[in-house]
Amino acid sequence: MTEVITDADAAGARAAAAGTDDEFRKALRSWLTDNHPGKRPKDPGERQVWQKAWLAKLYDAGFAGPSWPRAYGGMDLPFARQIIYQEEYASARVPGPLGTGLGIVGPTLITYGTDEQKRRFLPSMLRGDTVWAQGFSEPEAGSDLPALRATARRDGDEYVVNGQKVWNTSADIADILFTLVRTGSRESRARGITYLLIDAHAPGVTIRPLRDLTGGADFSEIFFEGATADPLVRDRLADFEIRVRIMRYQGMRTIESILAKGEPGPGASTSRLFITAFEQDLHEFAVDLLGSYGTLGRTDVHSVERGRWVWGFLRTRASTIGTGTSEIQRNTIAEQVLGLPYDPAMPPR
Amino acid sequence: MGITLTDAQEELRDLVRGFLAEKAPSEAVRRWMDSDDGYDPDLWHQMARQLGLHGLVLPEQYGGAGYGLPELAVVLEEMGRRLLPAPFFATIALAAQTLLASGDDQACRRYLPGIAEGELTATVAVCDVNGSWELSDITATAQRDGDGDWRLSGTKMFVIDGETADVILVVARTGDGLGLFAVDGNSAGFTATRLDALDPTRRLARVDLQDCQAERVGPAGDAAPFLRKALDMATVALAAEQVGGAQACLDDAVAYAKVRVQFNRPIGSFQAIKHKCADMLLEIESAKAAVLYAASLTTEAADDAPAEEEFAICAALVSAYCSTAYTHAAKENIQIHGGIGFTWEHDAHLYLKRAKTSELLFGAPAAQRARIAELVGI
Numbered sequence: 131m132t133e134v135i136t137d138a139d140a141a142g143a144r145a146a147a148a149g150t151d152d153e154f155r156k157a158l159r160s161w162l163t164d165n166h167p168g169k170r171p172k173d174p175g176e177r178q179v180w181q182k183a184w185l186a187k188l189y190d191a192g193f194a195g196p197s198w199p200r201a202y203g204g205m206d207l208p209f210a211r212q213i214i215y216q217e218e219y220a221s222a223r224v225p226g227p228l229g230t231g232l233g234i235v236g237p238t239l240i241t242y243g244t245d246e247q248k249r250r251f252l253p254s255m256l257r258g259d260t261v262w263a264q265g266f267s268e269p270e271a272g273s274d275l276p277a278l279r280a281t282a283r284r285d286g287d288e289y290v291v292n293g294q295k296v297w298n299t300s301a302d303i304a305d306i307l308f309t310l311v312r313t314g315s316r317e318s319r320a321r322g323i324t325y326l327l328i329d330a331h332a333p334g335v336t337i338r339p340l341r342d343l344t345g346g347a348d349f350s351e352i353f354f355e356g357a358t359a360d361p362l363v364r365d366r367l368a369d370f371e372i373r374v375r376i377m378r379y380q381g382m383r384t385i386e387s388i389l390a391k392g393e394p395g396p397g398a399s400t401s402r403l404f405i406t407a408f409e410q411d412l413h414e415f416a417v418d419l420l421g422s423y424g425t426l427g428r429t430d431v432h433s434v435e436r437g438r439w440v441w442g443f444l445r446t447r448a449s450t451i452g453t454g455t456s457e458i459q460r461n462t463i464a465e466q467v468l469g470l471p472y473d474p475a476m477p478p479r
Numbered sequence: 480m481g482i483t484l485t486d487a488q489e490e491l492r493d494l495v496r497g498f499l500a501e502k503a504p505s506e507a508v509r510r511w512m513d514s515d516d517g518y519d520p521d522l523w524h525q526m527a528r529q530l531g532l533h534g535l536v537l538p539e540q541y542g543g544a545g546y547g548l549p550e551l552a553v554v555l556e557e558m559g560r561r562l563l564p565a566p567f568f569a570t571i572a573l574a575a576q577t578l579l580a581s582g583d584d585q586a587c588r589r590y591l592p593g594i595a596e597g598e599l600t601a602t603v604a605v606c607d608v609n610g611s612w613e614l615s616d617i618t619a620t621a622q623r624d625g626d627g628d629w630r631l632s633g634t635k636m637f638v639i640d641g642e643t644a645d646v647i648l649v650v651a652r653t654g655d656g657l658g659l660f661a662v663d664g665n666s667a668g669f670t671a672t673r674l675d676a677l678d679p680t681r682r683l684a685r686v687d688l689q690d691c692q693a694e695r696v697g698p699a700g701d702a703a704p705f706l707r708k709a710l711d712m713a714t715v716a717l718a719a720e721q722v723g724g725a726q727a728c729l730d731d732a733v734a735y736a737k738v739r740v741q742f743n744r745p746i747g748s749f750q751a752i753k754h755k756c757a758d759m760l761l762e763i764e765s766a767k768a769a770v771l772y773a774a775s776l777t778t779e780a781a782d783d784a785p786a787e788e789e790f791a792i793c794a795a796l797v798s799a800y801c802s803t804a805y806t807h808a809a810k811e812n813i814q815i816h817g818g819i820g821f822t823w824e825h826d827a828h829l830y831l832k833r834a835k836t837s838e839l840l841f842g843a844p845a846a847q848r849a850r851i852a853e854l855v856g857i
Contacts, residue, residue, distance in 0.1 A: 267818065269819075270740075271741075272741065272817050272818050273741050273742075273746075273817065274741035274742045277741065277742070277743075296818060297818050340822060340823075341822070341823035341824070342821050342822060342823060343813075343820075343821055343822065343823055343825075343827070343828030343831070345823065362845060417835065417839075418839075418843055418845065420839075421610050421611070421839060421843055422606055422610035422611075422612070422636065422637050422839055422840070423610050424677070424835065424836075424839045425637060425676055425677050425678065425683060425835075425836040425839050425840065426674055426675060426676060426677060426683075427675040427676060427677045428675070429675045430674050430675035430676075432636070432674065432685070433675065440677055443835070444828070444831070444832075447810065447813050447814070447820075447821060447828075447831070448821050450814055451813075451814065451817050451818060451820070451821060452818075455814070455817055456814075457749070457751040457752070460751070461751075475744065475748075476742050476743075477742055477743050
């Protein structure tokens with residue numbers, strides 16, 4: 131089991147947190163700069179080792195889990211400090227978390243887990259010692275998640291699980307799967323679903339990497355680089371500049387709303403639609419700017435910036451599908467934010 | 480006008496569609512795209528000999544059947560529908576049309592009968608490293624050596640099926656404007672290297688020419704006018720292929736929307752999906768009309784200046800519209816399929832890659848729109 135760090139281990143982080151916002155920002159920035167793990171290895175195996183080493187270092191120094199309780203290795207920062215942390219972490223260009231547990235099952239365990247579950251799972255998740263992956267979607271249950279069919283049957287002290295899950299980011303490197311399975315009848319929809327944690331290495335669990343249309347899987351990032359511009363290009367670039375700024379303003383507004391009222395406000399629900407359309411448009415525009423060179427893949431010696439824009443053009447097709455399609459998001463916004471009536475032909479929630 | 484298909488053209492369409500449905504299912508396309516040559520030589524010969532597709536639009540005096548661009552459009556639409564990986568577009572729509580446009584009887588007699596029989600593959604190398612399809616941007620050079628033979632130097636990019644072509648028609652700059660030159664794929668000083676193309680179903684190559692011996696094609700003097708016309712013909716032919724691909728995307732999306740059940744009903748019953756499909760149909764039907772009209776212009780034997788300008792405008796608008804419509808249809812097909820549409824196993828991505836790549840060959844939509852603006856005096 132991962133040791134919970136003591137104050138002595140993380141004196142620097144504790145001191146930083148005790149200062150003003152500005153001092154905290156500076157201390158965090160200099161620690162991230164001084165401890166930057168260097169260039170990302172190309173080989174996936176080496177990259178995982180490199181990333182785990184970084185996460186462990188971050189944890190041991192007390193700079194992991196800004197929103198997590200100290201009892202489980204986190205920093206327990208107030209919300210405004212969490213924003214500062216995320217800004218500095220992003221601009222330091224250090225590796226992000228491994229797997230998808232941290233942002234999804236982590237907070238769920240913190241809120242709903244038993245003390246034993248918290249002690250057992252949270253520190254090792256935060257330190258990167260265990261990698262977590264989500265198992266929610268199924269072939270016949272995508273947008274309509276309550277239609278999921280994988281079953282779990284209680285047998286003594288255990289659950290016996292049968293079924294198939296898809297779209298499990300990082301499942302190929304995962305140690306633990308957090309899943310939604312059916313313990314009630316099919317008709318019970320969402321009420322008959324149970325949240326189970328499953329050992330990814332257990333007998334009977336088979337995980338196959340899913341080759342997506344990009345030919346692989348990776349992370350994407352967005353930034354502008356100076357493109358020489360004719361009037362049409364300038365017009366489009368100006369439009370992207372406008373949209374980037376609006377995203378920032380919307381983010382600021384959401385943060386202020388949370389700080390002032392404890393709620394994100396209606397703008398937060400539309401921001402994902404805004405961002406996904408933006409990233410698709412941006413990548414496609416970049417490919418269009420490449421002209422004939424936009425016809426090349428990632429491995430060609432002639433491909434521009436190692437094909438990052440062409441790859442991004444393909445990768446961002448998933449932006450309007452994953453974690454709920456844009457169509458489902460619009461339905462949810464219409465019904466839950468605007469209060470429009472539910473479709474009477476739809477199954478009950 | 481010829482803006483609807485004749486009975487004979489419909490028969491041709493049904494023949495090619497049935498043939499490809501049987502011979503070129505998705506599994507075969509995926510096998511060929513990963514093979515060394517990138518296509519199936521057996522199928523290639525069947526298309527040439529049994530169906531006579533290669534000679535279909537070549538003049539009778541060169542071993543062809545004497546049909547024109549409308550028939551070629553019918554054939555390419557079906558090939559586009561199947562994403563058939565084969566050097567048909569490069570050989571017939573690009574190289575053979577360029578040879579014909581050159582008016583060089585000797586060169587036509589030398590190459591076209593072999594093309595009609597399926598014995599010879601060919602392509603045209605236009606773009607230099609600068610990636611521009613503007614003829615004025617070409618920098619590769621052609622010079623006469625001491626014996627009076629032409630020698631080519633330079634690098635050509637995005638040469639469609641350039642690695643496997645027997646004959647490569649190279650556009651190069653002479654002291655007297657542009658010239659078109661035929662190069663044997665086995666010549667000394669000629670190297671073709673396969674590029675990692677985004678679209679796995681259509682091969683692209685880089686061609687390096689180092690003092691490479693070549694035969695001039697076409698009359699002395701600037702070749703730009705006939706090259707421009709040949710590229711416009713190829714652009715319209717490509718648009719026909721794009722329409723076929725877009726139609727396949729729509730058909731696939733509609734079929735899936737009818738059977739994919741979420742929330743206890745087919746997703747096609749949701750307006751969000753219906754509207755997407757209706758918009759795709761609108762664009763595809765419009766694209767079809769534009770392609771048929773553009774192709775019909777080439778069968779009327781008017782080669783006066785107004786007719787040529789009308790065809791040039793048409794070629795540019797057809798390219799801009801069909802490119803955009805295809806890419807849109809390919810993206811919507813993935814979106815309507817949801818997660819399964821993002822997998823490697825589903826063909827949706829092959830259509831997106833073909834669509835985006837086709838959009839960028841021969842000049843992207845923005846360049847085509849700029850050309851229209853210039854031609855109509857906006």
